Amino acid sequence: MKHYLKTYIFKTLSILPDSLGSKIYHQLQNVSENKNIEAKLKSTENTLSAFGNIFANLKVDLQNKSAIEIGSGWLPISPYILLHKYKLKEIYSFDINKHYQKINIEKFNSLFSKTYKNDIAVSRNNSYSLPENVHYFPSQNIINANIPKVDIVFSRFVLEHVTPEDIFKMHEKFKQSLNKGSYIIHFISPSDHRAFSDQSLSLQEFLKYSSKEWDKIQTRFDYHNRLRLPQYLDIFKSLDLEIVYISHDNPGPNSPQEQKFRNLKLHQDFSKYSEKELTAGSINIVLKI
Structure with a gap:
């Protein structure tokens, strides 16, 4: 489109x-x-393979760990994979919206069971047909919620849709609420999401606008903070969170995306950042409290 x-x-x-x-x-x-759930399941599995590899390299055993998911989305794909593949013990999933629907989760339970040869044991007391160890907290801003003490906090392509102010408050809460030594892992997609469905756009297309101009284009339904990699790092460093892992990619030399970026006239708000900082995509970062 x-x-x-x-x-x-x-x-x-x-x-x-x-x-x-x-x-x-x-x-x-x-x-x-709820279209092509198989593809979404595979995509999430690929992301969480990176999740597993990162913690393996950090020599952190995920088995029997508890976790908070930021941003439940429409289906419990990440919680199910983390419980099944990595043997986490409990997942507490918080979302500012209320997107889960019982009928869709029942269909997903069937698909997941068939795909992974793993029967989903649904809790009798759960109105969403979720297992006992998946706890759903819809219509809750995690900044204001009472959160359990867990070992890991994670998000998958959520942080780019959160205001900078709330990113700070969120991590301030984690630092105050969780035990020292707990981990926070984010998978961030800082690119212009419009370019995923419209190939005429650069992945950095929205960087040509001022804040006022961009606010006139986006709405509450498609909010994107446009933060660049150094800005995320500045927020985390301001809270004295230890950065124990970070990776990202950049467009290849002479690739179509690099050419699109070079043809952009960036707004002066982004002039202080290097090309690598501006084009850093697929950011994976692990923080330690």
């Missing part, structure tokens, strides 16, 4: 009364998110 069509849809929804706009958005996204 061309980026301006998606922007038009989100802009239309944003001028409706909040409850109506959110309802229509939820219905549209529900249809989209």
Whole structure:
């Protein structure tokens, strides 16, 4: 879909009364998110393979660890894989929205059981058909929630959709609430997400706008903070969180994406960053409290 069509849809929804706009958005996204679940399962498994490899290199045994997931999304894909493949003990999943639907999770339970030859033991007292060791906390901002003491906090492609102020507050809460030695791992996609469905755009396309110009384009339905790698690091360092692992990629020399970036006229707000800092994508970072 061309980026301006998606922007038009989100802009239309944003001028409706909040409850109506959110309802229509939820219905549209529900249809989209529940298409091709097999591909989403595979994609998440690939991300969590990196999760497992990172902790293996850090010599951290994941078995029987407990974790908080930031951003539940539409299905419990990450919790199921972490419990099944890496033998975590408990997953507490927090989301500012309420996207889980029992009928969709029941279908996913069947798919997961068939794919991994692992029967999902659903808790009788769970209204979402989740296992006993997956705890869902919808419609909760984790900054204001009572969170359990866990060994690991993780997010998958969530942090780029959180305001810088809330990223700071979130990690401040983790530092205050969790035991020293706990880990926080984020998989961050800092690129312009419109470019994923519209190949005419650069992955850094949104860096040509001022903050005011970008705020006129995005809405609450597709918010992106546009933070560059050094800005994330500055937030974490300001809280004295130890950075124990970091990786990212950049466009290859003379690749189409590098050419698109070089053709961009960046806004002066981003002029202090190097090309590598501006184009750093697929950021994986582990913090230690």
